[in-house]
Amino acid sequence: MKPTTAATYERARRLAILSILAVNLQSRRSNTSEPEDTVSVFRRWSDFDFLIIALTRSRRAVKLAATIPEIQPVLESALDEFDFSLAELKKLRDVAEQINDYALG
Secondary structure, three states: OOOOHHHHHHHHHHHHHHHHHHHHHHHHHHOOOOHHHHOOOHHHHHHHHHHHHHHHHHHHHHHHHOOOOOOHHHHHHHHHHHHHHOOOHHHHHHHHHOHHHHHHO
16 A cells, blocks of 8 residues: 555655754764774764765655655755755765675776
8 A cells, every 4th residue: 555645755754854863963973083083094984984875865765755746846956956966976875885896897
């Protein structure tokens, strides 16, 4: 059974809130220093990976909400702006998630 428009909206809204909180957290962490940063880039690298994941989830939440006809035009426009601003996000996510394909050619 297909979920109602209201259920889809609520699911998308919850997913968007969680991903926005994660983007905020990872953005803050990217702009701070920790003691281990002087000997390793691993924390910053991990935080950047988590930021990519959070941004991708934010986009997916909006894409889900954009299936609702009443709000689709405004969300499609927002997605276009998001994609323009973060043009390499999909590539960054793909490299991180499909590392074997990129490593082996």
